[in-house]
Amino acid sequence: MRCLAVCQDELVIRMLDEILLPGFEVEFIIENKPLARRLHDAGVGVITGDPRRTDTFLKADLGPSTCVIIEDNGRRSPRKILEAVRDAGGTLVYLLGIGPSATTKRSEEFHDEFPDVAYLTMSELFGNPLVTEVSRSMTRARVQQYQRYLSDADRILIMLHNDPDPDAMASGLALRNILRRTKNTAIIGALQGVTRPENLRMVNLLDIHVETMTPETIREFDRVCMVDVQPHYFGGLIDRVDLVIDHHPEQTGYTAVFKDVRADYGSTCTILTEHLRAVDVNISERTATAMLYAIKSDTLFFNRQTNRVDIEAFSYLYPLADAALIRKMEGAEITGERLEYVLKAHQNGGLIDQVFCTFLGTLPREDFIPYVADFFLQLEHVKWTIVAGIVNESLVVSVRNLGYSKNAGEFARRFFGDIGSAGGHRAMAKAVVSMRAFRDKFAIDGTPEIGPKLHELIAQFLHEAPAGERKRETVRS
Numbered sequence: 001m002r003c004l005a006v007c008q009d010e011l012v013i014r015m016l017d018e019i020l021l022p023g024f025e026v027e028f029i030i031e032n033k034p035l036a037r038r039l040h041d042a043g044v045g046v047i048t049g050d051p052r053r054t055d056t057f058l059k060a061d062l063g064p065s066t067c068v069i070i071e072d073n074g075r076r077s078p079r080k081i082l083e084a085v086r087d088a089g090g091t092l093v094y095l096l097g098i099g100p101s102a103t104t105k106r107s108e109e110f111h112d113e114f115p116d117v118a119y120l121t122m123s124e125l126f127g128n129p130l131v132t133e134v135s136r137s138m139t140r141a142r143v144q145q146y147q148r149y150l151s152d153a154d155r156i157l158i159m160l161h162n163d164p165d166p167d168a169m170a171s172g173l174a175l176r177n178i179l180r181r182t183k184n185t186a187i188i189g190a191l192q193g194v195t196r197p198e199n200l201r202m203v204n205l206l207d208i209h210v211e212t213m214t215p216e217t218i219r220e221f222d223r224v225c226m227v228d229v230q231p232h233y234f235g236g237l238i239d240r241v242d243l244v245i246d247h248h249p250e251q252t253g254y255t256a257v258f259k260d261v262r263a264d265y266g267s268t269c270t271i272l273t274e275h276l277r278a279v280d281v282n283i284s285e286r287t288a289t290a291m292l293y294a295i296k297s298d299t300l301f302f303n304r305q306t307n308r309v310d311i312e313a314f315s316y317l318y319p320l321a322d323a324a325l326i327r328k329m330e331g332a333e334i335t336g337e338r339l340e341y342v343l344k345a346h347q348n349g350g351l352i353d354q355v356f357c358t359f360l361g362t363l364p365r366e367d368f369i370p371y372v373a374d375f376f377l378q379l380e381h382v383k384w385t386i387v388a389g390i391v392n393e394s395l396v397v398s399v400r401n402l403g404y405s406k407n408a409g410e411f412a413r414r415f416f417g418d419i420g421s422a423g424g425h426r427a428m429a430k431a432v433v434s435m436r437a438f439r440d441k442f443a444i445d446g447t448p449e450i451g452p453k454l455h456e457l458i459a460q461f462l463h464e465a466p467a468g469e470r471k472r473e474t475v476r477s
């Protein structure tokens with residue numbers, strides 16, 4: 001493709017020439033004769049002429065498929081040049097804004113008269129890679145600090161939340177990688193092991209060992225790190241840690257020597273991908289596969305709580321991972337017993353105003369509840385799902401939505417925060433409350449009332465005025 005650039009600044013000319021030359025045929029229209037000669041001698045394609053005259057472009061053989069870039073340094077209006085280009089038949093025209101006057105306001109000045117002209121600014125074009133590089137060096141400093149701090153420990157514990165999910169386990173592997181340790185010197189542990197079928201399949205396919213810990217065994221470690229979870233989760237058992245890396249909202253009430261908590265990230269593995277890249281550690285295929293699977297599963301393949309950085313981490317890991325293995329892990333998600341609860345939810349649940357609510361009764365395991373909540377969110381016309389069930393005398397409630405409406409975490413905290421643990425993100429949340437507290441607070445006599453009660457709470461939540469002008473919720477007593 002041919003490209004004509006109207007520039008008078010030597011630095012800009014040399015830069016454009018270097019960037020565009022491999023893919024484009026570039027020629028510069030230059031007014032200043034000594035500059036033109038100098039650039040010509042340096043091998044730059046140059047046409048000397050007045051860019052305010054139409055015949056300069058006609059002589060330069062401007063056609064409808066020639067791309068024209070016009071430098072706008074804010075000093076002299078480029079209007080005359082734009083007119084000349086237009087009269088010569090140019091249609092693919094860009095203004096390249098340089099200097100402090102290159103703003104949106106400047107681009108609007110020309111928009112009415114030249115609606116097809118696109119305005120680019122130099123800082124936009126070069127800013128992103130530079131900002132990424134600079135923030136990478138900040139991450140590098142941080143990672144090198146904790147690497148040094150942890151380097152003299154004999155054994156390190158990398159603690160995960162109960163029933164670890166792919167993000168927790170993959171984060172454990174990634175951190176072990178960053179610390180350049182083996183499974184004997186960096187132990188991945190949790191108080192309760194893996195139970196979900198797809199996570200068990202990940203454990204087997206990738207040969208991950210999650211050791212079951214007790215308060216006593218935790219104390220045997222020189223250093224304790226935590227990934228995908230923060231110390232408050234363990235209810236006072238671990239209140240001082242050496243390192244926390246997590247993407248859940250930041251909690252208080254604990255001390256950590258090093259901390260990297262980024263609640264706007266879709267997964268902990270996204271944070272760890274940045275750590276790995278910053279210090280240039282090799283990622284094994286196994287770790288990359290685990291991390292890629294974790295990002296996919298924590299963001300529901302970019303369907304919820306996704307950030308540009310998650311997509312960047314994904315594309316970085318993709319060529320390093322084993323895609324066939326990931327397909328195999330994903331296939332484990334549908335099991336016979338899960339389908340039974342989907343059927344039960346279908347029979348007992350109800351869809352009102354695009355909200356699907358159901359109570360699944362007493363369950364042997366908790367994972368059926370979020371599974372059913374995720375499953376019904378895929379259905380046509382469903383925008384919210386609230387799925388509850390009783391596990392070990394506690395009512396577990398999973399809340400999901402399509403992410404562009406009210407906040408699921410706020411719903412969980414507001415109705416259940418005072419009687420149990422409740423929290424989550426905009427698109428997904430969870431509450432666990434004792435059945436007794438639930439019965440007392442909401443005056444429930446029997447379990448058949450649970451489904452309708454949840455419908456009532458969510459309807460109240462969705463119909464009320466936005467935060468700030470709302471009144472306290474009324475609770476039936």
Ligand SMILES: [Mn+2]
Pocket residue numbers: 167168228247266267268298
């Ligand atoms: Mn996570």
